[in-house]
Amino acid sequence: MHLSERLHRIADNVLSGGVVADIGCDHGYTSICLIEQGKAKAAIALDINQRPLERAEKHIRECGMQDRIETRLSDGTEKLLPGEADTLLISGMGGGLAAGILKQNPLVTRAAKELVLSPQSEVFLVRRCVHELGFQISHEEMIIDQGKYYVVLRAVPGQEQYAEEIDYLYGKRLIEERDIVFRSFMEQEKRRVEGILSGLSDRALSASAQKKRQELLGEQCRIRGVIHRMKA
Secondary structure (H helix, E strand, O other), X not given: OOOOHHHHHHHHOOOOOOEEEEEOOXXXXXXXXXXXOOOOOEEEEEEOOHXXXXXXXXXXXXXXXXXXEEEEEOOOOOOOOOOOOOEEEEEOOXXXXXXXXXXXXXXXXXXXXXXXXEOOOOHHHHHHHHHHOOEEEEEEEEEEEOOEEEEEEEEEEOOOOOOOHHHHHHOHHHHHOOOHHHHHHHHHHHHHHHHHHHHHOOOOOOHHHHHHHHHHHHHHHHHHHHHHHHHO
């Protein structure tokens, strides 16, 4: 089973070796790959929509894994019991939705041995959420897949809080470990913000444009601060 670079890195972060709950399973490829590679002994593939679940079931049958992978029509963790899954895996959705799923049933989430998460946006919401639920981020990396940047993080039970807001916004581990892809992303963000500011500074600005400019200046300052920390 061939996975995209993003799904491959997500699968590599599954370390429990137990039962994986693949929440928002879509085509079911991640669950299948985890079984094939011996990274999970079983999987529960969940999706809120019937059509992707049927697609996953078809792929599971084609691989002869019906006895190892169970499918459930479920809104997040709704159809998951506490302790059923060692790993909760959530990817391919926004950070707000992913955080909502983790908070949906705290007993289910807190019973997991690990969380493997790859939100497509608002990663800071997920970082805050895992801390609030009693997990610590043990690993975080940034990857490029088909020209887009993605974050993959793994969290395990433990108490952790970030003292600085910037660590939630950009990822303390990415900064401290000087992640190469993350560095490239931050340099790109620096150029993006500077380009917008350059366009705004050449003409009289409305009140809303002035507000936008101040927001961009704040973002520019934060980006420069992160890049400086990575160089130190």
